[in-house]
Amino acid sequence: MDFKEIHSKQKSFFNSNQTKDVGFRIEQLKKVKAILKANEPLLYEAIYADFGKSEYETYLTELSLLYHEINIFIKKTRKWSRKKRVATGITNFPARSYIIPEPLGTTLVIGAWNYPYQLSLLPAVTAMAAGNTVILKPSELPSRTSEIMAKLINENFPEEYLHVVEGGVKETSTILEFPFDKIFFTGSIPVGKIVYQAAAKTLTPVTLELGGKSHTFVLPGCNLKTTARRIVWAKFLNAGQTCVAPDYVLVDKSIEHEFIEALKNEINKQHPESGTLRENYLQIINTKNFDRLTALIDDEKVCYGGQTEKNKRIIHPTVMHNVSFDDKVMDDEIFGPILPVISFTSLDEAIAKVKERSKPLSCYIYTNNKKTVKRLLRELSFGGGAVNDSIMHLSNSNLPFGGVGFSGIGSYHGKAGFDTFTHYKSILDKPCWFEPPMKYLPYTNGKLNLIKKLLG
């Protein structure tokens, strides 16, 4: 495939100004939605082939969010694209000042594999809403979903506007050599660094949606049953292959035993047949990840689950207790169905330990003690999170979604996404009928006194 030609065609198309027309953008967004709706069975088939994900979960965790955001863009793009008047101030009287939202230009979206539709198509439609052209590179690991996205998009959209390129490291490295106006990357921290370095060569602005070890506090004063229910759902959804999954739990020692019992009860209810492919329980994406995950399971610390089926790449929901920060499972983001539980007797010490580590993408706090919630929200830095819930913050488009520090740079969803793909151009617009002499030579004491009086 000639990337150079596609990139150059997109540059020319962007320069034709067609994407700046808001009517055009809205029409294209409606078209994306209609194509996805009309081809849902193909989307379900592909994702099931890739990692056994059911229609229910695909709709719930991928398509519904995508449709929801497209609907928001269709409704709000006109308003968000309008130039906005702002105050001018006395220095420039009698001018007008305004901000013009303008698209950045040609954009590159690189997707991760774990929610292949949402993580590729959502940034792409966001870029389109803001008036950009898009080259989309989905993850190559789930090959069928990458293939179906390429087919549906490339058969229905001209390549100078929206185009899917398939491929892995080699292809992505080649595309990254081209000067884009924006790169939006979702994936791991090591590859995020590669993308950031490549973008630096052309000073291309970058959004990095990365991961991290998202901690979950379970504290006295929480509703243990609901806490366990919500954590179990969030952790084992997608078999733990979720960037905002609760990576590990920090539980107050005084409620550790009841909490672990509540977890076990919930797993029994939610995943009674977690080893059967036809149920809503996923495979691990590939053998490499399966082997990486199974090596993290310390049999002596498993208090629930621990069974694995290599031929099906299934790891049953697993809970490990008596875990310490020095255990291997605590080194990197787990990204699989293993939940380590660390108990603590001093919240101060637990907070100090968390602060020693990189800032994660999410934090979840389970307690009804408002004072403790306030303290944790004030003291800990992380991308976003929830109080008495996990994961669900990302379903609210009014909440910008993104990381901080090692968990990412920038954010998207709703207006935050529109802003991510927009440059806000500031304009001072001055008439010629009034020309105060103060800024011009000769500088006199009289003028200086007047300026000082006016400007304070």
Ligand code: NAD
């Ligand atoms: P990954 O970094 O391996 O791959 C992401 C993309 O980068 C893929 O499209 C891949 O083809 C490409 N890529 C891989 N190696 C490359 C290289 N050397 N040079 C150029 N491109 C390369 O990530 P992944 O395994 O697909 O996803 C898992 C990670 O992504 C986890 O850390 C998870 O937390 C994170 N993630 C973050 C979010 C978020 O929204 N913040 C969402 C999903 C996943």
